[in-house]
Amino acid sequence: MRLLIEANNIVIKRLSALDSTAVCASVAQYFSPRKNIAMAINAPLHETIEVDQYRARVGLCQGLSLGAFETTSGRMIAFYINRIETGGKTNGSAVTSDTDYFKEKYEWVGPISRLSEHAKENIFRDTGVEKPFEIDFGAVDPKYSKHGISTTLSIMSEDVAKENGCDSIASFVTSSYTLGSLKKLGYSIASRFDLSYYVDRKTGLRPFVNATPPHNIVGSLYKLL
Template identity: 30%
Template sequence: MKCMKALTVRNMRNQAFFSTKDWSNFLVRRLTEENVVQAQALVTNHFSKQDEMRKALGISLDNAIEFDRIKTKELVQNGASLGIFEKSSHRLVGAAFSKIEARSNYSHGFSVMNEHHNSSKWIKPILDVHKSLGENVFSELKADKILAGRILVVDSAYAQHGVATLLMQGCTNLATELECDLVLGYVTSNFSANIARKSGFKIISSLDLLQYVDEATGQKPFVNAKPPHNMVHLCCYRVPKAAL
């Protein structure tokens, strides 16, 4: 896999949503093995403890943290994840963890989780929601290779300063470099969906967790979901193809 050139945020400062920070002091680059511990800490502190779908299910925080530590390491090792670093301190302030999925080896519908994680029974309702939104996505969207977004996380000290938008744009650049057809990912809340739209993504399917019924049990597993995080959206960015 080719090394991705570091993306200096200085080149993107003309965007209005970066006006509250001096982005020349930050760097966007591919995460590597040496970043695993930093990445795990970022996810533990700013994702595992805050994920709204898990809160709605009443998932044990210890279980969620252990699950995310394993998944974060796997995704970094996969080589398709990005981080935003503060240049002076080398602090990781945001990350987008992704994995390349190919039609040839993916037959169970698009989901942010790997199949072997199904052994964690508490994750099944989340997997089912993802699959209901993205079943048959490869054929429906006519794609052979997808950059699948798993986790997008921002240090709370840098929230609402454009970090998530910058990460989404970085993912579209990475997908182009890796010759993917699409970038796909899930967001919760309409606020996050609007960030995705600003980055060129389209919402291709949506689901209200408060109305979602598990087909196997007939129950509503997410009745404790709290608005606006009751909405889950599957977002898609189609990578432009170079002219022949």
């Protein structure tokens, strides 16, 4: 791990595949990043954790993710899984094929994957973007939820994106709170859905009608760098 910043008894470091154990433990302990949406369609929590832990391990391989740690204990209290996309596909990973695997394994994965794809559809249309950087997902220990850690990780993710020659940064968010936070950082909204009314384009059903605030609002945001 490479130290990036240290302040207020919190250290921010660049993560690698060597941090997969700590990140996967955080996914399970703090919350599975898609837990609230998954709960709306009665997906078992242990299944959502399995899927998101896998996504975390894949994302860590690119060495672009960030983690926040307590300076005294060394305990991870937050992470952002970041990756670079090229031509709409994740560079250097097999996320697409493995998503198909999980779609077959767990019925609930399909609706969530289609929702994410719908939200990201044509996100950079007419912008001239060639090398987008994506904040895939993140988690913060609830004890630190009001400490500005998520904002710090978002800003530092922009720095990582610029260091790697990316011309934009994007994120699919699953709450109105996160959507509002990124807007304050200069992000533009590419898509926004109220899950109470969202219709799955494949089935014609409303799979997330039971989603509750603030997780009933999802969407994709981007920022040109």
